[in-house]
Amino acid sequence: AQSVTQLDSQxxxxxxxxxxxxxxxxxxxxxxxxxxxxxxxxxxxxLLKYLSGSTLVKGINGFEAEFNKSQTSFHLRKPSVHxxxxxxxxxxxxxxxxxxxxxxxxxxxxxxxx
Amino acid sequence: DAGVIQSPxxxxxxxxxxxxxxxxxxxxxxxxxWYRQTMMRGLELLIYFNNNVPIDDSGMPEDRFSAKMPNASxxxxxxxxxxxxxxxxxxxxxxxxxxTQYFGPGTRLLVL
Numbered sequence: 001a002q003s004v005t006q007l008d009s010q011x012x013x014x015x016x017x018x019x020x021x022x023x024x025x026x027x028x029x030x031x032x033x034x035x036x037x038x039x040x041x042x043x044x045x046x047l048l049k050y051l052s053g054s055t056l057v058k059g060i061n062g063f064e065a066e067f068n069k070s071q072t073s074f075h076l077r078k079p080s081v082h083x084x085x086x087x088x089x090x091x092x093x094x095x096x097x098x099x100x101x102x103x104x105x106x107x108x109x110x111x112x113x114x
Numbered sequence: 115d116a117g118v119i120q121s122p123x124x125x126x127x128x129x130x131x132x133x134x135x136x137x138x139x140x141x142x143x144x145x146x147x148w149y150r151q152t153m154m155r156g157l158e159l160l161i162y163f164n165n166n167v168p169i170d171d172s173g174m175p176e177d178r179f180s181a182k183m184p185n186a187s188x189x190x191x192x193x194x195x196x197x198x199x200x201x202x203x204x205x206x207x208x209x210x211x212x213x214t215q216y217f218g219p220g221t222r223l224l225v226l
Contacts (some may be wrong), residue, residue: 011172041176042156042219043205043207043217043219044207044217045217046215047218074213090157098207099170100164100211100212100215101162101170102159102215104159
């Protein structure tokens with residue numbers, strides 16, 4: 001069965017430091033990959049997505065992610081974080097049956113400290 | 115576009131009462147998803163519709179939960195009777211088929 005594993009439940013980091021949020025997935029077929037962000041008391045918002053083409057994907061707010069097929073990973077990175085990046089981040093993979101369903105990871109809470 | 119609209123934003127009710135959550139998807143989207151988010155279980159897909167037809171309701175916890183989509187611009191998720199363990203944030207999302215899902219702001223439900 002498909003699954004998404006976000007390796008860290010919480011990532012504390014100081015402001016202006018770089019950050020990487022890790023995501024691994026399991027799938028036997030080509031999939032689409034997504035990162036969503038959830039700010040406190042809000043719904044999920046798309047940060048970026050990988051459908052095909054270049055493995056380095058740039059998203060909003062200075063985030064980027066790299067698709068690595070051999071390692072089945074889709075890690076999210078930002079070179080310099082801000083206090084306002086404090087939020088929960090979800091990695092998701094499209095369902096193998098191509099129905100439009102997304103399989104979400106458990107989420108990673110990014111805590112940016114001043 | 116106003117995005118996905120959910121109502122109410124907050125709901126407090128007593129155990130045993132019926133609860134109805136509402137969702138208006140983005141105009142033109144023909145896939146609609148209902149999710150539940152709790153601290154313990156994270157984000158769970160309850161049910162989703164394509165072209166107003168329920169495709170997969172395997173995530174619906176039990177018979178107390180039901181969802182309908184009478185037309186392309188409206189869906190409801192009903193809990194009857196509600197229980198304290200149903201307390202959660204319920205999200206609706208919509209999309210074009212196999213495209214990015216856009217989430218609503220959620221309904222925060224508290225069952226006392």
